[in-house]
Amino acid sequence: MENQLNLSLLPCPAMMATRINHGSTLNKFPPAALPEQPVGIGLRYPHYKDVLETELELGWLEVHPENYFGGGTHRHFLSEARKKYQVSLHGVGLSLGSTEPVSGAHLQNFKELIDIFQPFNVSDHASWSASGNAHLNDLLPLPYTHETLDALCRNITRTQEFLGRKILVENPSTYVAFAENDMTEYEFMNRAAEMTGCGLLLDINNIYVQAHNHGYDAWDYIGNINPHHVGEMHLAGHSEHNAAGKTILIDTHNHPVRGEVWGLYEFAVRRFGVIPTLIEWDQDFPTLETLVAEADKARAIIRNVAKERLLHAAE
């Protein structure tokens, strides 16, 4: 037996030639600074190649970390994209609003990605998806009560302690509201930030959807968010659905940003200043040019507001 084994495995040139370097995804990227250009886009599978091969005037890219917990193609492309752009990791799977604690395994995977890719922002949502043994893969609604606030803050704190950094928490789109709330949604968001030191990821389209679906004033909502907490903004397209002769807005991320939402964004830029802003598109993907054109619109709004400010200052 031993004889046979001795002979078997001598180095052969063909083997050496096929050896590949796996170093690219194991090495760390340098720590992130805030991107110089404030507007980024969500990086999704259909655009991987285009994003790498095109020179774009883009500030940064955002991805869902859950899609990169494994290795292979997805990690490879994220690695290549990170060489060109700053990234933000926007979680959809922490289920921060569940009464149950955030999963340790999920946090461990998340932390591994943060250590490698050095994102400038890390975020998830003020919503829940896990109950008992089921994780429902959606951003489900929360009643805005003291009990919920405590549960959410416990999980935000656990997450921030585990990851060793501040996270941002995003306001949701919802289709039902609870009859017994102790506070408004904006109060709930402000308080979560005050209690945990987390920042807010303000999704302007979600605010618009909420205002329509639950009958309140989107401008008033934005006017009541404490500017100190806002670390990122999202813009996306929603869709209109007819239900019993009425219109319900659904946060489908499959359209250009609607005109009214651009108006609301301009109002938000006036209030919060230049904040990293993302164009999100998750279904019925357009060409990369369409996405970049949306980002250009956001940049134009930021530029106009800044110009106005300068003019006012000069007067």
Place this chain on the structure above:
Amino acid sequence: MRLNEIQAQFKDMILAPKNPGEAFVDIFEANDIPLSNRLDVYRNNVISGLGNALIANFPLLEKLVGRDFLSSMVHAYIIAHPPASGCLTFYGCNFDEFVAGFAPATHLPYLPDVARLEILGNQAYHAKDDEALSAQDIAAVPPEKLEYLELKCRDSVHLLQSSWPLHAIRAYCLDEKMNAPDINSGGVCLLIHRPHLDVKIVEIPADEYKFLNGLKTLRLGPAVAETIAAHPDFDFKNVLQRHMKFQLFLKPGKH
């Protein structure tokens, strides 16, 4: 109602489509749109989101049974086995077992093995980026110790033995112009692996299968001995060189 109870009932509303109880309905604010329409938005989001994610992982099954039939299996699966984690990459890893017990599919006895093949292909696609054992690594092992070498396969490597001609079924699904294979033409051993980014599916002889399977629990010497005992013609030098070329083995110590 306490938050954990709200979440438990909301989950049941999504997964068990029956009329929610009155106590549950009362926790929501009424508005112009009936509550059932608004709850349906969540039910549809969850079921179609998970359904689309699963269906995308089973293109061979879709080809064999059609989108509608696959959809009905997938929806029944989601209700019976909702995801247990916030990461869906490996969701559906026991779908083959579910298919085996799915009454309307019992007349297609090879379906569970086709599902298994797709599950393993998906697992290989998303497997960890680990490093392959190199020829130099093996050359560095003192000859007298080779026998005791623990050769472990990389995270992407999977073996599948089926009594159905899976390889022919797969080829048929991928190529419209091929004739349907003879389902009773015998079984196959498959090796699924990912040297770098692309997943490879290779038909391997029974002795190679036995050898690689043996390495899961045995050191190199005993694995070779056991294979030769069952397959006297096993040419392990050639086989091992081929496997090294495939980069099947894990570089030790780093992971």
